[in-house]
Amino acid sequence: MITIPPYLKPGDTIGILCPSGYMPYEKAVTAIETLTGWGFHIVTGKTLGHQFNYFSGTDEERLNDLQQMMDDDNIKSIFCARGGYGMGRIIDKLSFKKFKRNPKWIIGFSDITVIQSHLFSKYKIASMHAPMAAAFNDGENKNQYIQTLHDSLIGRKADYVSAGNEFNKKGKASGILVGGNLSLLAHLTATSSELKTKNKILFIEDVGEYIYNVDRMMYQLKRSGKLDKLKALIVGRFTEMKDTTIPFGQTVEEVIRDIVKEYDYPVCFNFPVSHDKENYALKIGSEYKLSVSATMAVLKEI
Secondary structure, three states: OOEOOOOOOOOOEEEEEOOOEOOOHHHHHHHHHHHHHOOOEEEEOOOOOOOEOOEOOOHHHHHHHHHHHHHOOOEEEEEEOOOOOOHHHHHHHOOOHHHHHOOOEEEEOHHHHHHHHHHHHHHOEOEEEOOOHHHHOOOOOOOHHHHHHHHHHOOOOOEEEEEOOOOOEOEEEEEEEEEEEHHHHHHOOOOOOOOOOOOEEEEEEEEOOEHHHHHHHHHHHHHOOOOOOOOEEEEEEEEOOEOOOOOOOOOHHHHHHHHHOOOOOOEEEEEOOOOOOOOOOEEEOOEEEEEEOOOEEEEEEO
16 A cells, blocks of 8 residues: 655645755755745755755765654655755665654655655655756746646646657556656665566656666666566656767667567657656656557546
């Protein structure tokens, strides 16, 4: 049984922090103003605007900041201002004893995939893969993708449409949605945080990788059995991809298409979940229905 944290009401408190990489405070201001405009009270952690080399603090500082917000009954949701790298360094030191009794939405993506996968695999607690603070900047705070974060926070069910793609494999499937950043999903293999993907709808996305790296990570998922018994696969956007001096010879989409071609479940390509502006809020641990046709793909929360 999956635990769905309580949805938020006007006046509820959202805690904002940086559990991994550094983010200047000013880059989170628009997000704070928008969340406040939605009717929520905002408290910021010590790691937002704080820097220790690449990170938003030492491992101990980041651990303590996140632990405090997880244990604070007054904080109803934790909004990660950015990802980066660092969650894997502290995940095993976090205590979930109190959090299990009083779960709350942990929001973010990229490096936040680590704690989101950990929550689902170890404790069957849902979380929210959704836009982070930078997405609110540059006048984009009112776009449809930011709006899906608001809708998800207050409990509205998702109903998303994605354009058709020549690589799509048609079909329909229902199941619990899991996934996140491909690099992190591969990195978590054989750890206590790895995702259990059997009978699940899996979604993946990534940024800034070499094409051969995507090939390697997909084969890691395949060889470890993560792709064998899916209900469906959602391939999000792979942005800022790089190629080697001697070209790999395939696009990322072609790489993934060939690796999963032997399976008979539906596959949707180019779905709007990514490190770019096109990033729908998705609830890891919630049940969805995916319908893939020649002209579109529809993902509905059940």
